[in-house]
Every structure is written in structure tokens, then in C-alpha cells.
Amino acid sequence: xxxxxxxxxxxxxxxxxxxxxxxxxxxxxxxxxxxxxxxxxxxxxxxxxxxxxxxxxxxxxxxxxxxxxxxxxxxxxxxxxxxxxxxxxxxxxxxxxxxxxxxxxxxxxxxxxxxxxxxxxxxxxxxxxxxxxxxxxxxxxxxxxxxxxxxxxxxxxxxxxxxxxxxxxxxxxxxxxxxxxxxxxxxxxxxxxxxxxxxxxxxxxxxxxxxxxxxxxxxxxxxxxxxxxxxxxxxxxxxxxxxxxxxxxxxxxxxxxxxxxxxxxxxxxxxxxxxxxxxxxxxxxxxxxxxxxxxxxxxxxxxxxxxxxxxxxxxxxxxxxxxxxxxxxxxxxxxxxxxxxxxxxxxxxxxxxxxxxxxxxxxxxxxxxxxxxxxxxxxxxxxxxxxxxxxxxxxxxxxxxxxxxxxxxxxxxxxxxxxxxxxxxxxxxxxxxxxxxxxxxxxxxxxxxxxxxxxxxxxxxxxxxxxxxxxxxxxxxxxxxxxxxxxxxxxxxxxxxxxxxxxxxxxxxxxxxxxxxxxxxxxxxxxxxxxxxxxxxxxxxxxxxxxxxxxxxxxxxxxxxxxxxxxxxxxxxxxxxxxxxxxxxxxxxxxxxxxxxxxxxxxxxxxxxxxxxxxxxxxxxxxxxx
Numbered sequence: 291x292x293x294x295x296x297x298x299x300x301x302x303x304x305x306x307x308x309x310x311x312x313x314x315x316x317x318x319x320x321x322x323x324x325x326x327x328x329x330x331x332x333x334x335x336x337x338x339x340x341x342x343x344x345x346x347x348x349x350x351x352x353x354x355x356x357x358x359x360x361x362x363x364x365x366x367x368x369x370x371x372x373x374x375x376x377x378x379x380x381x382x383x384x385x386x387x388x389x390x391x392x393x394x395x396x397x398x399x400x401x402x403x404x405x406x407x408x409x410x411x412x413x414x415x416x417x418x419x420x421x422x423x424x425x426x427x428x429x430x431x432x433x434x435x436x437x438x439x440x441x442x443x444x445x446x447x448x449x450x451x452x453x454x455x456x457x458x459x460x461x462x463x464x465x466x467x468x469x470x471x472x473x474x475x476x477x478x479x480x481x482x483x484x485x486x487x488x489x490x491x492x493x494x495x496x497x498x499x500x501x502x503x504x505x506x507x508x509x510x511x512x513x514x515x516x517x518x519x520x521x522x523x524x525x526x527x528x529x530x531x532x533x534x535x536x537x538x539x540x541x542x543x544x545x546x547x548x549x550x551x552x553x554x555x556x557x558x559x560x561x562x563x564x565x566x567x568x569x570x571x572x573x574x575x576x577x578x579x580x581x582x583x584x585x586x587x588x589x590x591x592x593x594x595x596x597x598x599x600x601x602x603x604x605x606x607x608x609x610x611x612x613x614x615x616x617x618x619x620x621x622x623x624x625x626x627x628x629x630x631x632x633x634x635x636x637x638x639x640x641x642x643x644x645x646x647x648x649x650x651x652x653x654x655x656x657x658x659x660x661x662x663x664x665x666x667x668x669x670x671x672x673x674x675x676x677x678x679x680x681x682x683x684x685x686x687x688x689x690x691x692x693x694x695x696x697x698x699x700x701x702x703x704x705x706x707x708x709x710x711x712x713x714x715x716x717x718x719x720x721x722x723x724x725x726x727x728x729x730x731x732x733x734x735x736x737x738x739x740x741x742x743x744x745x746x747x748x749x750x751x752x753x754x755x756x757x758x759x760x761x762x763x764x765x766x767x768x769x770x771x772x773x774x775x776x777x778x779x780x781x782x783x784x785x786x787x788x789x790x791x792x793x794x795x796x797x798x799x800x801x802x803x804x805x806x807x808x809x810x811x812x813x814x815x816x817x818x819x820x821x822x823x824x825x826x827x828x829x830x831x832x833x834x835x836x837x838x839x840x841x842x843x844x845x846x847x848x849x850x851x852x853x854x855x856x857x858x859x860x861x862x863x864x865x866x867x868x869x870x871x872x873x874x875x876x877x878x879x880x881x882x883x884x885x886x887x888x889x890x891x892x893x894x895x896x897x898x899x900x901x902x903x904x905x906x907x908x909x910x911x912x913x914x915x916x
Contacts, residue, residue: 331475340444340483341376347451347476348378351469357453359431362439363391364447365398372398372450375443379429387429395421398450401436407466410434412458426454433459435466437473441480444487451476517542519642523615523635532561532616533639534573534605537647539714539764541566547618551594560591567763573614576604582632587616603636607644615639654712654730657682661729661736664780665787672780684727689741691750692774692786695757696734696794698767698803711735714760718753734794736787741776754805768803770794826906833903836887848883849904852891855880856901860891 336346348360361377374389393399397408397419410416413426413434422434431454439449451473459465517540520533524544533542546557561569568589576583582601589596598618605613615636660679664686669675679686695715712730719726719737728737739750754771761769772793774786789808797806837848851869855876858864866876883889891897 327471327475340480340487343476343479343483344376345378347472347479348376351451351453351472352378356455356457356459358456359429359454361452362449363398363452364443364445364449365393365402366447367393367399370394372396373447375449381429387425391421395419397422397434397436398452401438401450402448405438407438407469408436409461409466410436411460413454429454431456433457433461435461435469437469439473439477439480441477441484444484449480516540516639516642516646519639520544523639526631527617527635529617529619531618531635532569534569534614534616535643535646536570536573536611536613536710537643537650537713539570539710539717541569547598548594548596551596552592556592565589565591569614569616572602572616573604573611576602576614577611579604601632603632605636605640605643607640607647612643612647613639650713650716654709657727657729658731660684661727661738662731664783665731665736667784669780676780682727683725684738686780686783687778690738690777691741692777692783692790693737693739693750693754693757694734694772694774694787694790694794695737695761696770696772696798697761697765698770698801699798708733708735710764711761714764715757718756718760731787734791736790738777751805758804770797770803771805772797772807773805827910830903830907830910833899834889834907837883837889838907840886848879848887849907851876851879852883852889852900853904856891856897856904860897 344362348362351357351360359377359379359381361379362375363372364375365372370393372391372393374391379387391398397410401408410419410422410433412432413419413422414432416423426432426434433455434452436450436452439451442448451469453469516533516535516538520531520542521544523533524531530545530547532544534540535542541561543558543561544554546552546554552560568587572585572587582603585600585602587596587598587600589598601617601619603615603617604611605615615632617632660675660682663669663675664679676686695711697711708730712728712735715728715735715737719728719739725740726737728735730736737753739753741750750773754773757771758769761767770793772790774790775782777783777786793806793808797803802810834849834852837852840846841849851865854868855862855865858868862873862876862880866873869876871879889900891900
């Protein structure tokens, strides 16, 4: 007597019922079927890893039906193969069978494409799949069913379940429904294994992140350097990084973002050879902005033009941007854990930079206070001052040279320009000589460079050229750099400083920049140093005082006329052309000057005295308005 059995699933696929079209009692089928399904469903809770789950799945498919063998295969479409992941075959104890099938000769791809079971009634007689026919004869199986599992393995490949019987079986709808039920419950178990594995990996990664955060904070709080903190950040983040320290104008590069083109050593060398300025500018650009900012960085490194996506995170201390963390990656590349690590790195680096910032402010203030007292010459106790300087590593009675840096009149003077310039000079001075000391005295940076080496003059000039280059990049203006005389003792510093300051003031007034010496100004430093004396002022008043007063009251420019006339060798036509006057007008103006003020320029001595008085008057006027 034949019995038709059908399994009907609920819309959710979570339950089913068995119905029969004959008079056979339901419990005759229901009892073993429920036991089978109960065993298969137990897979969901009986294993926690994918391999065990799949093994239980093939075991259950064979132990409760007429199937003798079963296997789960992963479909690697990129490679064009179906790969056996696990199998159930009691006869395989001493035999080895093939575990890789070409998809062109396998029904697995058909089952996946159609999303339906593929039934081979007798694999030993089938000509559609010759690979199966060969193995079926070798292993002794006949009927084969291949079903899509509806889930993926750990590598993301789709999987199928293949079952084989040693006899030819005419499958009914109930048999297929039973297999599909096993597949459905197996897919639930596989998904559970995936979730458990993902949760376990997430927990492990979180533990690593917490351990990395703890190690990073320990490094920072143990008074490490920015470079050491940056190196540790590089180890916890998956992407190459660059740390920018604006408190010291320092850029610390980690791994190369393009290791196939530029190795790490060359990447760091290029950073030290000028590429760091682009990152310093980048850190200043994100100043005042909150959160992660995506940028495209165009770099020319070792002859390669790089177009690199990067995430830039400002590092802020007390509302002031003191640096930046640059991570080479697209934002989509960052997972939630990466963002957590990024926040940890940002916090640790901010703490480290805060320490560096405070240390710089303290040391800068201490050095500036000390140098202000040294160059003033108003010493209460010379021995005490010498001891205080020695504590800062300064031997005031050892030979040293002062190098002063000032900014021209048109320089871009932001609120932090002098402070940033001070930091840059500290770094450059440290490269020249570890004993070099810098201080900010108002708007002039003073650097004391030891003069103990035979090639000290060459070193100072090289140092001055680096100062000019760095300051010009930082302020977008060429600076004024002057070098003073060698100071052999404490008593030499006031005069050396006074001469440096005077030359910088002169350079500002006469729009002179670059490395300057007293010879570049002729007699004007001497004249300016004497301009405060009553004798000089009296000489100016007697010589051109009346002319100056007349110009101020009546708006004339007689003093300018005299100056231009003397500059052009008392040649009327050349002077008229320079002033844009007709020569007759010029001669009339000169006659009026002689008539009103009695000024004569008929002898070389009178012309020299008149030109000297005009120059001294200009110098005194500029000094008074400074």
C-alpha cells in the first residue's frame, strides 16, 4: 500500500506539519520524524563553532534516513571549484577521495543558481555529470541529492549539502521536504556559529584595544616623548600614521603608506627633507575644527606623485590645536573598533602634547627671563646669575655667539607667530649644537650658540641660512638675521645684544632682510647709537632745524629737495627728473631755500655737513616713532 506524505511549512519557515493521504496512522511517521527533527534542531545549541556544526549536520542527514554518505561543499566561483569542507562516510577510514570538483562538472553550481535541489537518480548511470559517475562507481553510491544550504562559510563562500545512498532511491516529496528541513535548520545553526565567532572575535579585539589603550597611557604618563608615543600609536592602529607636533614643529612619520613604491626608511628621510612642512601646514589648516576630517593629500615623495586619502584628527589642548594625527585610509576602512582605537590614540597623544606644551612654556619663560636679565646688564649678584645660567646648561663665561632673528615690517604676524618661530629655532639650534639655547625677547628670538669649534663661523652661517629658510616658510616673509660678536664673559652680553637689536631695528626701517652685518649699513649703526646725545641733536637743529620746522608748518618739502639734490651729485637735471619737476622749478626752489634759510652748498664740507644732518634727522625721526 502506498502512502503519500507531505510536509507543509509555516510562512516563517519555523514549523511544519505532516499530513498523509492514506489511512496509515500519523504517529507511525510522526514519531521517528519528530525524533529526527529534534536531533537536527539540537545542532543549534550543541555546538559553538562552524566546523563542528557542519559535521553534526552531515551526521544527522545520514543517521536518520537511507542516506549512507553526505558532505558539505563550499563553492569557490572565482577559482571555479567546489571544495569539500566536511563529509560523513564510514567507508573512508582507510581511503582518500578527491575533495575538489570543477564546477563545470558539478551539480553544485546548478543547485545554487536555481536555488533548488538537484537529484541524480543513479550517479553510476548518469552521463550529465561524468565526474560524479566516476566517483560513484569508485565509492559505490547511486542516488545523489545536492541542496543549497542558504548560508556561507568563514571565507564568505556559498555552501551546498550533498547526500548519497548506496541504493537507487525514488524520492518522494516528503523525502525532499525532510532534506530541505535539515538544510534549513542547519543554516540556522551555521548563522549562529557565525554570530558566536564574530562576538568572540569582537571580544578579543576589544580586549586588545583596552590593553593597547592601557599600554599607551602608561607610556604617556611615564614621561615619554612624542616620538615614542607616535611609535606606539603606529602599532595599535592598522593603518600607517603621521603625528604632527605643533608645540615643537615636529613631524613623526611611521610606516610608509605606499610600501610597494617607498620603503619606511626612505619615507622618513623624505619627511625630514622638507615633506614635513606639508603636514605642519595641514595641522594648522584643521586648527579649530572638531572631529575627523577626510582629506586628499598630494605628495611628491622620492620622485613619486602620491594621491593619498587620509583621515586627519586635530589634537587639542585647552581649546588650542597643538598637533594632528594623520591616518592614511578612507573613512569606510574604519570599523567601530578602529574608531575606538583612534580615539584612544588621539587622547594619549593630546596628553603627551599637553605635557610638551607646558614644558615648552615653562622652559621658554625661564630662558627668556634669564636672558632678559643677562642682556640688561643690571645684575644684582653676578655669581647667582652665573649659577642660575649653569643650571640651564649655559656657561656664560665660555665663548659663544649671539644670533638674533627678527621679522620685517610686512611679515604675517599672527598671534602665535613668535611662539611658533621660537619652537622652530629651538629645533634647528638643537641640530646645530646640543648646547645651543634660545629665548624670546619681545618680538626678537635670540639664540646663543657655543663658539668652541674651529669651524664655528661656518656653522653659524649655515645655521643662519637654515633659520632664514624655516622662518620664510613659517611667516611667508624673509626674516632679518644678524650675528653678534663673540661673548667671552658675562659682561660682553649687554653690548652684543644691544648691537643685534639696533641692527634689526635698522633693517626694519630700511626694509632690509636676510643675513646682515654692520657693514651692510655703513655708518648708520654708529650714528643711531649716538643719536640720543645732545650734541648730535644740536648739530641737526643748527644745520637744518629751520627747514624741518618750515616743512612741518607750511607743508613744503624743502628737506626732501635738498636730500635728492645731494644724492644726485648736485646735478639739477638729474634731481628734477627724479622728483618729477621741471628743472626751472627745481632751481627756483633751491634759490628760495638759500634765500630763506641761508643754506649754502658751494663747498664739499658744507655739502657733507648738510647730507649728514639730513641722514641723522631721518634716523632720529624713525627712532622716535618706533
